[in-house]
Amino acid sequence: MPLSDTKIRVLKPRDRKYIEVDEKGLAIGVTPTGAKRWVFRFRLHGKRPEMALGLYPDVPLKRARELRDEARKYVAEGIDPRDVERARKESALEANRNSFAAVAEEWFAAKMAHLSKSSRDRAHLALSRDLNPYLGKRPISEVTPPEVLRCLRRIESRGTQGTAHRVKQIASQVFRFAVAIGKADRDPTTDLSGALTPAKKKHLAAITDPAEVGRLMAALESYQGTAVVKAALKLSPLLFCRTGELRKLEWSEIN
Structure with a gap:
């Protein structure tokens, strides 16, 4: 009989791990500690491997069945769904290593270490407050000029035009660093020439008499x-x- 949420919730741990079967290869294992783990059992190339689908209730019954159905499609094509999952995780890790925030951190360590504390503090603030919250998780090679401009417009809305221009310069340095290390093809800030409100020039006091x-x-x-x-x-x-x-x-x- 297929499982139900009610039946899964009342499953109790035993001295040894045991399995309760749902349908179409989906099952849930209950460990002596009470942990409940979804598995998908399938046959491929003469073998009967298992694929972990996550813990219950983090992965509810409905989601477990969706994951099973997706895996079954790969099996039907002769593809091991575990290989697909490993490729996805590796792709996600690679994207994280190539994110704007990761490259910005690498740039900061390589290019800002020898500068004054005030310069480092300004760059760190620009990244942590104005850029990373909006671009940090994006693959740096995929960041577009409009995305950068939206960050700069937020700064302008605070009435700090000069800061917007400085943050644009810092963003440009990060992008150019990404190009140099092969993680991006170009600097999108070059397309923003003239897009920002000109910063008001402030002349220092001087004696002319x-x-x-x-x-x-x-x-x-x-x-x-x-x-x-x-x-x-x-x-x-x-x-x-x-x-x-x-x-x-x-x-x-x-x-």
Whole structure:
């Protein structure tokens, strides 16, 4: 007699594993621990192998029968359904290794390790907040320009146009890395030129009045802080270099 959910639920464990048969090769095994496992028994090439179909109730009776029917079709064609299942799992693993998130992680480790903490933090935030939640599980070779654009539009909707442009640059670096290691054919962000709202340029404050420059120089001269900072302030308008370059200045660089 075919099984029913009621009958399956009341199956009790015994000292040894036992089998209850459904129909068309489907059966459920009950272990001494009480676990209930679906199996599909079939005949192929003179052998009688079994194919595991999952645990009950994770796989309910209706789904187990669907899996059995699918497997029976392969058997009818002389194909071992276990080989089909193994190929599917391998394909899924390969897709996961080639996902956007996996390639982005590989890119981050290869290209960002030597950069400053602030640069690494910005890249990590762009990936974890703006890209991976929407593209992470997609095979990187299949990501399309409209998919990337939707990610960038979400950033723009927050009123952060500059961030959208920076995230686009990071995405482009990930895609170009994927091309270099043979996991993608092209960078889809190249098709998004002009698609984003131009970022508003913000000019840094600057003194342009000669009289104000004179007052600044006088203020630097009268600075009462430490000797190192005072020397740095006096050198700055003479060398016109960045503060980081000034801090790391060496005597060998002075004429």
